[in-house]
Amino acid sequence: MALLALGLNHVTAPLDLREKVAFGPEQARAAVEELAAQAGIEEALILSTCNRTELYCSVADGAQIVPAQWLHKHHQLNLGRLDEFLYRHDNEAAVRHMFRVATGLDSLILGEPQILGQVKDAYQLARAARTLKAPMERMLQHTFAVAKRVRTDTRIGASPVSVAYTAVRLAEQRFADLAGACVLLIGAGETIELAARHLSDAKVRRLIVANRTLDHAQSLAHRCGGYAIGLNDLPAHLAEADIVISSTASREPVLTRAMVEAALKARRRKPMFLVDIAVPRDIEADVAKVDDAYLYTIDDLRQVIDENLRSREAAAREAEAIIDLQVERYMAWRRALDRGNPVQDLRRQAETERDEVLARATAMLARGRSAEEALAFLANTLTNKLLHAPSANLRAAALRGDGELIQAAARLFDRAAANDDKDA
Structure with a gap:
C-alpha cells in the first residue's frame, strides 16, 4: 500500500482555478467519504484552504491515478484540465510534504500558524468520516508532534506574520x-x-x-x-x-x-x-x-515585503532538519508495519496451537480418559509444539557456527539473566 499526496496550491495554480477545486466546510465530509469509497483507495484525507487543495490517500498498487481522476470528476472538470497544475508526492515525499505544510514551510506566508489548525480540522473530519486507518492516523499524529517541536525549537513563529x-x-x-x-x-x-x-x-x-x-x-x-x-x-x-x-x-x-x-x-x-x-x-x-x-x-x-521574513527563513532551515529526522522515523515505523508485527504473528501462532491441543485434550476427556492423562498430554504436546521450531533452528545454528543467532536467542529468552541468578 502506497501513500500519495496530490494537490495544487498558490505556487502551482492561479486563484480562479483554486476556486474551482476548493471544498467548502459543508461539502468536505461527503467529499472525503466519496474519495475513500473509490476502488483502490484504502484511506483518505482532504485538506482545502484558501491557498491549497490536497488529497492524501493510501492507495493499492495500480490505483495511483484514481485520486486525480476523482478530483476532476467531483468538480465536473474535463479529464486532464488540472494536470499541469497538480503536484504529486509518493511515500516518503508525501510524508515530508505533509510535515512541511503543517509547519507552515509550504505556506504563502512562511511559517504562518493557521495552517496547523486547518490540518487538524481536516484530520478530525476524516476521523468522523472513518476514512483513516493505522498508517495515516499515525502519520497525522506524527505531523502534529513535528509541528509542535518546530514551533518550540525554532523561531519560525516568533514574528507576527500571517x-x-x-x-x-x-x-x-x-x-x-x-x-x-x-x-x-x-x-x-x-x-x-x-x-x-x-x-x-x-x-x-x-x-x-x-x-x-x-x-x-x-x-x-x-x-x-x-x-x-x-x-x-x-x-x-x-x-x-x-x-x-x-x-x-x-x-x-x-x-x-x-x-x-x-x-x-x-x-x-x-x-x-x-x-x-x-x-x-x-x-x-x-x-x-x-x-x-x-x-x-x-x-x-x-x-508585500515583510521585514521579519529573513529571520523566518533562518528558522525554516532549522525546521527542515527536524522534519528530515522525523520523516525517517515515521518511515521506519511504516516499513516495520509493511513487514508485519513479529510479536503479533508469534502470539497468533501460539494461540492457534494452544486451541488445537486444547481441543484434543477435551476430546480425550469426552472418551473417558482421566483428567491427569489429559493434562499431561496438554502440557507435553503444547510445550513440544511451541519449542519445536526455535529448538530446530538453534541446533542448526550451532552446527553452522552461527553465534549471533545463539546470542540473540539468549537475550530474547533472557537466559543470560537466568544463569546469572543461578550462579548467584
Whole structure:
C-alpha cells in the first residue's frame, strides 16, 4: 500500500482555478467519504484552504491515478484540465510534504500558524468520516508532534506574520492613516479575528464586523470594540468603509460590483481599499475595474515585503532538519508495519496451537480418559509444539557456527539473566 499526496496550491495554480477545486466546510465530509469509497483507495484525507487543495490517500498498487481522476470528476472538470497544475508526492515525499505544510514551510506566508489548525480540522473530519486507518492516523499524529517541536525549537513563529497580518500591513501601506479609517471586516472566522486584533492594536477609528450569523459578528465585535451587522445590511454600511477585508466560506461573492459602485457614489468618489483573502473569492473580480476601488486578492499579498521574513527563513532551515529526522522515523515505523508485527504473528501462532491441543485434550476427556492423562498430554504436546521450531533452528545454528543467532536467542529468552541468578 502506497501513500500519495496530490494537490495544487498558490505556487502551482492561479486563484480562479483554486476556486474551482476548493471544498467548502459543508461539502468536505461527503467529499472525503466519496474519495475513500473509490476502488483502490484504502484511506483518505482532504485538506482545502484558501491557498491549497490536497488529497492524501493510501492507495493499492495500480490505483495511483484514481485520486486525480476523482478530483476532476467531483468538480465536473474535463479529464486532464488540472494536470499541469497538480503536484504529486509518493511515500516518503508525501510524508515530508505533509510535515512541511503543517509547519507552515509550504505556506504563502512562511511559517504562518493557521495552517496547523486547518490540518487538524481536516484530520478530525476524516476521523468522523472513518476514512483513516493505522498508517495515516499515525502519520497525522506524527505531523502534529513535528509541528509542535518546530514551533518550540525554532523561531519560525516568533514574528507576527500571517495572511491576516499581511492584509493589515498592506492596508497600512496603501492607506496612510489607519487611526483615521473606518474598517469593514466581512466574516467572523479565525483569519478575520486575527485581522480585527491587528486593527484594534492600530487603533482604527471605527471597526464594523459583518457576518451571515449576527451572533458571531456581535461576539467578535464585542471582543475588538467594533459594531456588528448582518450580511444583509452590507449595502447600507458599505459607504462608511475606507478599508474592507473579507474572508468568508461563501461559495458566491458577498460584495458585487454594483454594491461597490453605489457605495463609492455615496462616498463622492472617496477611494475604497478592499482586500479579499477568501477562496472562493468574496468580492467580484470586476470590482478591480471600478475607478477609486483598489482591490487586492490573496495572491497579491505575496508582493508585500515583510521585514521579519529573513529571520523566518533562518528558522525554516532549522525546521527542515527536524522534519528530515522525523520523516525517517515515521518511515521506519511504516516499513516495520509493511513487514508485519513479529510479536503479533508469534502470539497468533501460539494461540492457534494452544486451541488445537486444547481441543484434543477435551476430546480425550469426552472418551473417558482421566483428567491427569489429559493434562499431561496438554502440557507435553503444547510445550513440544511451541519449542519445536526455535529448538530446530538453534541446533542448526550451532552446527553452522552461527553465534549471533545463539546470542540473540539468549537475550530474547533472557537466559543470560537466568544463569546469572543461578550462579548467584
